Amino acid sequence: MANIEGRATAITVITPIKRGGPVVLWLVFWAGRNIKQTLEKLEKLSFIHFARWAVIKRFPDEHGGERLNHPYLLFESNFNGAWEQYIDAFSEVVAFRMRAIWGTSFGFPGPLPVEPFKAYIRHNEFVANHYFSAYPGATTTEIVSAARVEAALEELRGSAGLGADAFRAAYVAFLTKVQGDL
Amino acid sequence: MNESRNTCGQACALTVLAPIREGRESALTHRLNTLQPGPASPLANVTGTHFARWVVIGDVVYEGTSQRRPDHLKAGRLLFTSNFDGPLGQYLEELRAGLGAVADEVWGHCAGYPGSADAGAFAAYMRSHQIESSLFFASYGGRRVAEVERSLATRRQVIDFAVRSQRMAPTELQAAFRETFGG
Numbered sequence: 001m002a003n004i005e006g007r008a009t010a011i012t013v014i015t016p017i018k019r020g021g022p023v024v025l026w027l028v029f030w031a032g033r034n035i036k037q038t039l040e041k042l043e044k045l046s047f048i049h050f051a052r053w054a055v056i057k058r059f060p061d062e063h064g065g066e067r068l069n070h071p072y073l074l075f076e077s078n079f080n081g082a083w084e085q086y087i088d089a090f091s092e093v094v095a096f097r098m099r100a101i102w103g104t105s106f107g108f109p110g111p112l113p114v115e116p117f118k119a120y121i122r123h124n125e126f127v128a129n130h131y132f133s134a135y136p137g138a139t140t141t142e143i144v145s146a147a148r149v150e151a152a153l154e155e156l157r158g159s160a161g162l163g164a165d166a167f168r169a170a171y172v173a174f175l176t177k178v179q180g181d182l
Numbered sequence: 183m184n185e186s187r188n189t190c191g192q193a194c195a196l197t198v199l200a201p202i203r204e205g206r207e208s209a210l211t212h213r214l215n216t217l218q219p220g221p222a223s224p225l226a227n228v229t230g231t232h233f234a235r236w237v238v239i240g241d242v243v244y245e246g247t248s249q250r251r252p253d254h255l256k257a258g259r260l261l262f263t264s265n266f267d268g269p270l271g272q273y274l275e276e277l278r279a280g281l282g283a284v285a286d287e288v289w290g291h292c293a294g295y296p297g298s299a300d301a302g303a304f305a306a307y308m309r310s311h312q313i314e315s316s317l318f319f320a321s322y323g324g325r326r327v328a329e330v331e332r333s334l335a336t337r338r339q340v341i342d343f344a345v346r347s348q349r350m351a352p353t354e355l356q357a358a359f360r361e362t363f364g365g
Contacts, residue, residue: 002235005219012237012261016249029316033187042319050233050265052195052318059259060311061201062294068253072242074197074313076263078233107245124243126261128235129214132225134327135232138334143322146333149340153363160365164352171355175344182341 002128006136008049009086011077012126016070017055021104025055025073028100038097045089049140051077053101073105080139087118145181152178185270188315191323193232194268197313200292201257202238210260210291211238217284228280230267232327236288237261260292267326274305339363 003010017025032038042048056072058065079086091098091111098111107123109116135143152174159170188195202210214236217224225234239259244252266273278285278298285298289307296303322330343362347355359365 002215002219008233010233010235012235012263014239014242016242016245016253019250025316032317039319043321046321048319048321050190050193050195050318050320052197052263052315054197054313054315056199056313059201059255060199060313061257066201066256068242068255069251070249070253074261076195076197076235078265105245106249126237126239128237129211130217130219130223130225131233131235132219132223132231133233134226135330135334136220138330140321142337143325143330143334146330146337147322147325149337150333153336153340156359157363157365160356160360160363164356167356167359168352171359178340182337182344 002131003083005131005133007080007139008131008133008136009079009081009083010128010131011075011079011083011086011121012128013075013121013124014056014126015073015075015102015105015107015124016068017073017104018070018106021073022055022057022071024104025053025101028097029053032097041094041097045079045093046141046144047079047081047086047089047139049078049080049143051075051079070106073102078133084118087121088114091117148181149178183309183312183314188270188318189268189323190318190320192268192326193318193320193323194266194270194273195315195318196262196264196266196270196273196308197315198262198308198311199239199259199313200262200289200295200307200311202260202291203293204257206291207238207240207258210288213287213291214238224281224284227282228266228273229276230273230327231276232265232267232330234262234264234266237263257293260289265320271305274308275301277308278304 054074091114095111102108156174289295298304
C-alpha cells in the first residue's frame, strides 16, 4: 500500500463542506494560524511530521476552475505509526478542534466515539499512488530529539580541550542532559 | 496565493490539483503505481523534499443523503502534495530538474501541462493549479532535509559512542571523543 513508506504513513482526506461551513472554517483556521495553543496542541501529538488543511473552492483547470455544488476540505498528513493509533489520538487529544473543523463537512459523525469517526475517515480517504519520505526510518520524536542531541554535542565539543578529568565530567553531564533523547 | 499560509518556519506546503485528460486516468495510475519506492523514488532526486505524494482523485466522495446534492468532477484530478524546504520558486525548479523525464510521464496525462523543457512554463502550470493551505503544521519546520538527516546521523553516532566508551578511562575517552566528533 502506497500510504506507507518505512515508518511514515500518509493520510489524504477530501470532504464536502456544508453551506455556511467556509465562514466557520475561515475563523477556525484564522485562530489556528494566530493563536499559539492550536499548533502547540498538535505538537503534543508528537507523531505528526507535517499536516495541512486546505479549502478547495474550485478544482483547478484550464477554464478558471471547476466549481461543484459544494466547496471541499482537503486534509493531508504525514505521521509515524499506525493509522488506528493516529485517529485514536486525534479524536481524543484534539476532539474540540476536530469537531470545529470537520463539523462543517457533510456526514461527520463527531470525533467520539471513535469507531464511526474512523469509518468516516476511511470512507473519505484516498490512497496515495506514490508516497515518498526523505527519512522513512525516523519518527518525529527522533528527529526533534536528534536536534537537541546535536546542539548539546556542539556545546560539548567546546570542552574537548579541557583536562581529561574535566572533559569526562563534561561528557557525563552531556549524557545526563541528552539521555532522554537517545 | 498567500504563500505565508503555506509556510511553517522555513518549511513549505505545496498542493497541486491538475485535471487528468479524458481517458488517461488508468495510464496515469499505472505509471504512478509502478514508480520505484524508497530511495529509488524519483522524488528522492528532488532536493528539499521531506514528504511528498501523488494521489489520483477519480471523483469526489458522496456522503449519502445527509449531503444535499451529489457532486461529480468532470475530470479526475491528480493531487500532488509536498512538504519541502522553501522558497517555492526554488523548489519548483528542483522539482522540474530532479524529476527529469518522470515529470512529463506523470503530468503529461494532465490537461494543459506544458512539459518540463521550459522551466518558466512548468513553474507557471504548478502555480496556476495550486491550492492555498488554510492551516499548515510542521513539527520541525525550522529544519531543512539535510539538517534532519545530519542530526539523525549524529544522534546514532552519539548512541554508538556512549555504548563503546562505557569503560574508558578519562584520557582514552577524550581521545576517542576527539577522533569521533572533533573539537
